[in-house]
Amino acid sequence: MKLHRLLLAPSLGTILIFMALPISLTTLYSVLSPAQYGGVIWQPSAEAYVRLLFERDIFDDTLTFNADYLQILGRSVVQAGLATILCLLIGLPTAWFIATRPAGKKSLWLMLVTVPYWVNLLVRTIALLLILRDEGPVNGALQSLGLTDGPLSLAYNNFAIGLGLVSSFLPFMILPLYAAIERFDFSLLEAAYDLHASRWQAVWSVILPILRPGLIAGGLLVFIPGIGSYLAPDILGGGKTLMLGNLIGMQFQGSRNWPFGAALSTVLMTVTLVALILVARRAAREEA
């Protein structure tokens, strides 16, 4: 009994130091006051949360509603959501293809999926920018083929950010889906056809419901890091269209408003947690 607990000690310690402690600190900082050049003053204040929704007039302290930050939160959710859907549309057929290869070939295909990720994320993101920018190869090709007159603005917009998110997180969709399809009993598919299901009916009534745990896992693994992503919007969005990650980053760098940054982080964590709980609840309800 004692020994069993000892086995858990390393992971519990890791969780304590690298998760519980930072999360508690973040939450704590979010209810303190900002110091002038970064850091916090040990003086309780809800100002950071007020600032999320309202703008305080510098002269008479009146509050007016300000949707700017909510918009950024909303945009982050939408961007991450779109990236998740795209990853799903690309990842599902890919994972299916890999999982149905002969036994010896699967690991080769899986390795190919991970090859781009041997390169650092920053380098990859910059590479994507170089490809998409006005003087980049895509625009060059389009123009020399005479398909477009001037360069299409592919970089520095939501499209570029979306592309960045998809290319960063695609393997996190493919790998859990692969694992789910790998376990899938293909005689169920034959049973479906035998029982008069068409191709599409088989997909909707048998394949997708059975792959659901994999779909959920992949979805969360893309959506959660996507919503807080920093590099893609920073580099591919050119700092013009902010996502939550950039806003948080700014609070700890230029603006030096640690409590506000901490409050934003806390909101992000809460949104994520609520989403997770909802998904888990639904899954549990459908199990029963």
Next chain:
Amino acid sequence: MQHASEACQLIGLGRSYGRGASAHRALDGIDLSIRANEFFTLLGPSGCGKTTLLRLIAGFDQPTSGQISIFGEDVAGLPPEDRPVNTVFQHYALFPHLTVAQNVGFALRMLGSPQSEIAASVARMVALVGLEGMEHRRPDQLSGGQKQRVALARALAPGPKILLLDEPLSALDAKLRQRMRSELKALQRETGITFVFVTHDQDEALAMSDRIAVMQGGRVQQLGRPDEIYEAPANRFVADFIGGANLIPARIGSQGAEAEGLGVIPATGEPGAAVTLVIRPERLAILPATQKAKDDLGPLTVVERIYMGNELSFRLEGAAVPLHVTLPRGGLRGALDFSPGDRVALRPEAGAIRVLAS
């Protein structure tokens, strides 16, 4: 040429895996005519092509040669969902995410039947297989036998003209298997659906079938009623596979077949031809060598006495191959028991010895 009474006709059906010299013929020229309302069994050892044949009929796989017609219609190119055939899979293949009721109603839902009709059909099917009260369970909450019933109900729900069953009883324990045998047989009689039943268990095949096709190496070795297959095996393979038999090499001599250590058995044939004598172990009486009459076989020596509860079996040596004799336990009257070392003779029942060319 097609008769209305023919549920499924297979003509020169072949299925090969691989190409060229390494090609493996899983099915090699199968000609079969399965009659409507028949309980038809494909019986054969593992790897003889039973599942391959079922998959061709169901449409999961395409033949490399030959033709399949179902109720007179050539089904080449017809996908499984369009064939009037349903399958009970060897490992059931129940949909794990659906309840018993949803599994049973699956086919009608796919066919777009109205809700009320689906509900009525599910209720009827669930009652037919005796699963009332379990409609809302999921497959992982069922025992093996219950899963088997769900698979049966699910396959029967869309009203197939032919039901294919791939070793449906092999995953059940002996006792349940016995009971399901009678239930399946009764179900087939009630519904009047043509059953094509696959098994490698000869008892199962003999007990349930109207007709049996014994398969080996991708070919049909013999087709016939259970009693025909058992009493008159067409070749050594069938004789040995069904019920076990003593296969004794012999040579045709002037008075009959001469078998080493046994004597002469009445038989006609080309003098000098090698033949195989087929004798079922239970159609031999065993007696002390001192009582040996002229037409009895032997003498032989008992080398093993095997007690099996309802029967007693002896292994005898002295002939070209070891012989087996089985006595029903009730038929043993004290004096008839023997122990290893005893010298005995054998008295075959009239007509018990079949002579096959070898």
